[in-house]
Ligand code: PEP
């Protein structure tokens with residue numbers, strides 16, 4: 001249920017509505033638009049509750065939200081959510097490019113990659129310090145040492161950093177270093193983790209689960225939003241299908257669907273979606289053409305020697321080539337490419 005207040009209603013009118021919701025044992029979330037204040041009612045409200053709300057002063061209308069997710073829905077928040085990290089915006093007209101290795105491996109590896117992706121036009125540096133690996137015998141990441149190396153790379157290049165957090169216990173530590181915390185596909189429904197990242201004041205990028213529907217994904221985002229963190233970014237990274245030519249199947253249609261039903265920014269990850277470096281470029285272009293707010297691309301100085309995800313990692317040259325193809329695609333769909341152009345040229 002969403003309460004739309006009249007334009008110019010008083011603070012007292014708003015308080016009357018929120019008090020009424022409180023007294024009925026329900027929770028609420030207020031969103032201040034340019035002209036209207038919108039109050040989302042959270043929890044199971046009886047249909048009669050709607051009538052009692054409509055009688056209150058300052059209430060324009062009460063809308064029943066048909067979707068099971070409320071705070072993530074466009075009905076609740078008609079305008080796009082924009083997130084700002086150290087001057088880089090995600091979800092506005094500009095396209096955000098997150099790039100870097102799958103895992104931080106050494107100082108030399110992360111610093112050289114950070115410099116190369118920045119020079120090619122990336123706006124955010126990625127790199128995993130805590131790695132969710134299918135086998136316990138594979139490289140698990142450098143842990144806190146990896147976070148320190150990422151901070152070093154941020155200090156030198158000025159690029160904000162995104163890195164994965166795997167357990168509720170690590171959230172505090174990762175949040176000390178990271179500008180954006182990533183919740184990986186395998187943890188999309190780790191509810192204690194979602195609750196915990198919902199209580200921090202930093203942006204969280206939530207990857208789509210390996211076999212999750214769009215609705216399950218948005219309900220996972222709802223967990224974070226309902227804990228009070230409204231800086232949620234979604235990331236389409238491919239889903240499991242019967243196809244074996246690719247690691248996953250990139251669900252391009254998820255991008256315009258998310259744009260239609262939700263206000264949250266959506267990033268496309270063609271690296272994990274395809275698992276093959278030569279498919280990253282075409283899928284990246286398709287994602288931007290479909291309206292993605294940005295890309296997450298794995299880049300490594302020497303993919304053949306990478307400790308994780310080498311087959312899907314781009315070399316520096318291949319990443320630069322991909323970046324050179326983006327401006328005309330972005331321009332064709334009226335996205336702001338000023339920064340892309342400037343960065344590519346400088
Ligand atoms: C990653 O970003 O390196 C990663 C492990 O991704 P996903 O959770 O999408 O598999």
Ligand code: MN
Pocket residue numbers: 102103272298308309
């Ligand atoms: Mn990876």
